[in-house]
Amino acid sequence: MANDSKKKEYRFDTKKLRAGYDPKEHNYAVSPPIYQTTSFDFRDVEHAKALFGLRELGNLYTRVGNPTVAVLEQRVAALDGASGAIALASGMAAISYTLLNVAEGGGRILTSPYLYGGSTDSFKKVYPKFGIHFDYAKNLENPEKLAEEIKPDTKAIYVESISNPSGVLLDIDAIAEVAHAHGIPLIVDNTVATPYLYNPIAHGADIVVYSATKGLTGHGNVIAGLVLESGKFNWQSDKFPHFSEKLYTLRDIHENNRSYLEVFPEFPFTARIRFNYLNYFGAALSPFDAYLVLIGLETLxxxxxxxxxxxxxxxxxxxxxxxxxxxxxxxxxxxxxxxxxxxxxxxxxxxxxxxxxxxxxxxxxxxxxxxxxxxxxxxxxxxxxxxxxxxxxxxxxxxxxxxxxxxxxxxxxxxxxxxxxxxxxxxxxxxxxxxxxx
Missing domain, CATH: 3.90.1150.10 (Aspartate Aminotransferase, domain 1)
Structure with missing residues (x-):
C-alpha cells in the first residue's frame, strides 16, 4: 500500500511504534487487530465496481490486501521513506517478484557476487529460464569503472547493503549514480542492516527488499518479505515498456484502458507487483504473520x-x-x-x-x-x-x-x-x- 503516514513527521523510534495505524479506524484497539478473513463485504454494487476497477483502494480479498498487512506495509514504508510498499510471504518472494517485475520480458541484471547463497543459486537455476540473466560485477568496489559492465539490455543493478556472510560494504551512493546515469534502477537488499542502521533510499536506491524473517522481526517465529520503492525512478522508459502498457483491468469509469503509471503514479512498482505477481502467483503474507512482524518492529x-x-x-x-x-x-x-x-x-x-x-x-x-x-x-x-x-x-x-x-x-x-x-x-x-x- 502507499505510505500515508506523512500527516505529521515523527522520528524513527516513534514511527516504528505508530506509523500506518490509527486506532480510531480499528475500534480503538491499541494493538493492530489481526483481520483473519479471506474476503470483505462490499458496501454495494458500485463499491465492488470501484474496487475491481482499481478506482478505489480498499479491502477486497486477503490475497492482494488486508488491513493488518497494510499497517505493516505503511509502517515499514515510513521507516524507509518509501512511497509504497508491499508485504509478501517470504524474503525470496520479495526478491523474485522484484526481479520479475523489473526485467519482465527478458534482460540482464548486473549484480554483486557477495550475496545470500539462495539468491545466487536462484539466479543461475531459475531466472534464465524466464529470459533473465545475471552478470556478476567486477567493479562494484570501483564504481567509476562500473559503467563499463552495463549492457544495452541491463535492466537493474542488484546488491546487498551489508553482505551475508562476509559483511562486505559498498558505496551505494556512487553505484546509484552510475545506475541512474544509464536509466536503470538500483535494487538493494537491506535485510542485514534493517532500516534502523541504513536507509538505502536516502543513499539513492530505487527499490529495497527485505527478508522480514530476519532482523525486522527478530524472534525467529515468522517467514515474511517486503518490497519498497522510492517513488523517484522514471519507469516511463523504453527499457520498461510494461509499466506504460494500457490494460483493461485498469480502465477508468469511461472504459478507457490505463497503465500502472497513470493509475499509481506515486508507487507504480509495488502496485504492479500487487496486482500482477501477488495476485496471480499468490505469495500472500497472512494477517497473523503480519501481526508478528509488527510486534517485532516495536523493539527494532x-x-x-x-x-x-x-x-x-x-x-x-x-x-x-x-x-x-x-x-x-x-x-x-x-x-x-x-x-x-x-x-x-x-x-x-x-x-x-x-x-x-x-x-x-x-x-x-x-x-x-x-x-x-x-x-x-x-x-x-x-x-x-x-x-x-x-x-x-x-x-x-x-x-x-x-x-x-x-x-x-x-x-x-x-x-x-x-x-x-x-x-x-x-x-x-x-x-x-x-x-x-x-
Missing part, C-alpha cells in the same frame, strides 16, 4: 543496537584468538570497509560477523557441535545468538568457483549476534574452542 532499535554492540565485542575477542585465522566485521578498524562503515553506518555495521576457523574440518565440526549457548542453525537477526558454517549450509549451493568469486573460504563460520550477555557468549565460544582442540 533496541534489539539491533544491542546486537551491534555484541557483534563488536565478539569481533574484538575473536581477532586475536589463537584458533582464529581472520575476522570479518565492517566495524573493526582492520576491516577494508571500516571507513565506509563510519560514513554510512553511524549506528553500527550490523550484528553479523564471520571468522576463519584455524584447524581441520573435524576440529571445525567439533567446535560447532560443542557450542551450548549459541544456536546452530541458518537464520540471522534473531534475539538469540546463532552460529553456522555458511560454506556447508547457507551457501552450500555455490560451486567452488562461485565461492571463490564470493570470497567464501571453506573455513568460514558465521555468527549472528543476539541479545545475551557478551561475556556468556565469549565463555561459550571459548569452551567450544577448547573441546575442539582436545
Amino acid at each position: 532499535s533496541e534489539r539491533v543496537a544491542k546486537q551491534v554492540k555484541n557483534a563488536e565485542i565478539l569481533a574484538e575477542y575473536l581477532k586475536n584468538h589463537k584458533y582464529v585465522e581472520w575476522v570479518r566485521y565492517p566495524g573493526l578498524k582492520e576491516s577494508p570497509y571500516y571507513e565506509l562503515a563510519k560514513r554510512d553506518f553511524p549506528k553500527g555495521a550490523g550484528g553479523l560477523l564471520a571468522f576463519g576457523f584455524k584447524g581441520t574440518t573435524a576440529q571445525r565440526e567439533a567446535f560447532l557441535d560443542a557450542v551450548e549457548l549459541f544456536k546452530y542453525h541458518v537464520n540471522i537477526g534473531d534475539a538469540r545468538s546463532l552460529i553456522v558454517n555458511s560454506p556447508q549450509t547457507t551457501h552450500s549451493e555455490l560451486e567452488p568457483d562461485e565461492k571463490k568469486i564470493a570470497d567464501i573460504p571453506e573455513n568460514l563460520i558465521r555468527i549472528s549476534a543476539g541479545l545475551e550477555d557478551p561475556e556468556d557468549l565469549i565463555a561459550d565460544l571459548e569452551q567450544a574452542f577448547e573441546k575442539a582442540y582436545v
Whole structure:
C-alpha cells in the first residue's frame, strides 16, 4: 500500500511504534487487530465496481490486501521513506517478484557476487529460464569503472547493503549514480542492516527488499518479505515498456484502458507487483504473520543496537584468538570497509560477523557441535545468538568457483549476534574452542 503516514513527521523510534495505524479506524484497539478473513463485504454494487476497477483502494480479498498487512506495509514504508510498499510471504518472494517485475520480458541484471547463497543459486537455476540473466560485477568496489559492465539490455543493478556472510560494504551512493546515469534502477537488499542502521533510499536506491524473517522481526517465529520503492525512478522508459502498457483491468469509469503509471503514479512498482505477481502467483503474507512482524518492529532499535554492540565485542575477542585465522566485521578498524562503515553506518555495521576457523574440518565440526549457548542453525537477526558454517549450509549451493568469486573460504563460520550477555557468549565460544582442540 502507499505510505500515508506523512500527516505529521515523527522520528524513527516513534514511527516504528505508530506509523500506518490509527486506532480510531480499528475500534480503538491499541494493538493492530489481526483481520483473519479471506474476503470483505462490499458496501454495494458500485463499491465492488470501484474496487475491481482499481478506482478505489480498499479491502477486497486477503490475497492482494488486508488491513493488518497494510499497517505493516505503511509502517515499514515510513521507516524507509518509501512511497509504497508491499508485504509478501517470504524474503525470496520479495526478491523474485522484484526481479520479475523489473526485467519482465527478458534482460540482464548486473549484480554483486557477495550475496545470500539462495539468491545466487536462484539466479543461475531459475531466472534464465524466464529470459533473465545475471552478470556478476567486477567493479562494484570501483564504481567509476562500473559503467563499463552495463549492457544495452541491463535492466537493474542488484546488491546487498551489508553482505551475508562476509559483511562486505559498498558505496551505494556512487553505484546509484552510475545506475541512474544509464536509466536503470538500483535494487538493494537491506535485510542485514534493517532500516534502523541504513536507509538505502536516502543513499539513492530505487527499490529495497527485505527478508522480514530476519532482523525486522527478530524472534525467529515468522517467514515474511517486503518490497519498497522510492517513488523517484522514471519507469516511463523504453527499457520498461510494461509499466506504460494500457490494460483493461485498469480502465477508468469511461472504459478507457490505463497503465500502472497513470493509475499509481506515486508507487507504480509495488502496485504492479500487487496486482500482477501477488495476485496471480499468490505469495500472500497472512494477517497473523503480519501481526508478528509488527510486534517485532516495536523493539527494532533496541534489539539491533544491542546486537551491534555484541557483534563488536565478539569481533574484538575473536581477532586475536589463537584458533582464529581472520575476522570479518565492517566495524573493526582492520576491516577494508571500516571507513565506509563510519560514513554510512553511524549506528553500527550490523550484528553479523564471520571468522576463519584455524584447524581441520573435524576440529571445525567439533567446535560447532560443542557450542551450548549459541544456536546452530541458518537464520540471522534473531534475539538469540546463532552460529553456522555458511560454506556447508547457507551457501552450500555455490560451486567452488562461485565461492571463490564470493570470497567464501571453506573455513568460514558465521555468527549472528543476539541479545545475551557478551561475556556468556565469549565463555561459550571459548569452551567450544577448547573441546575442539582436545
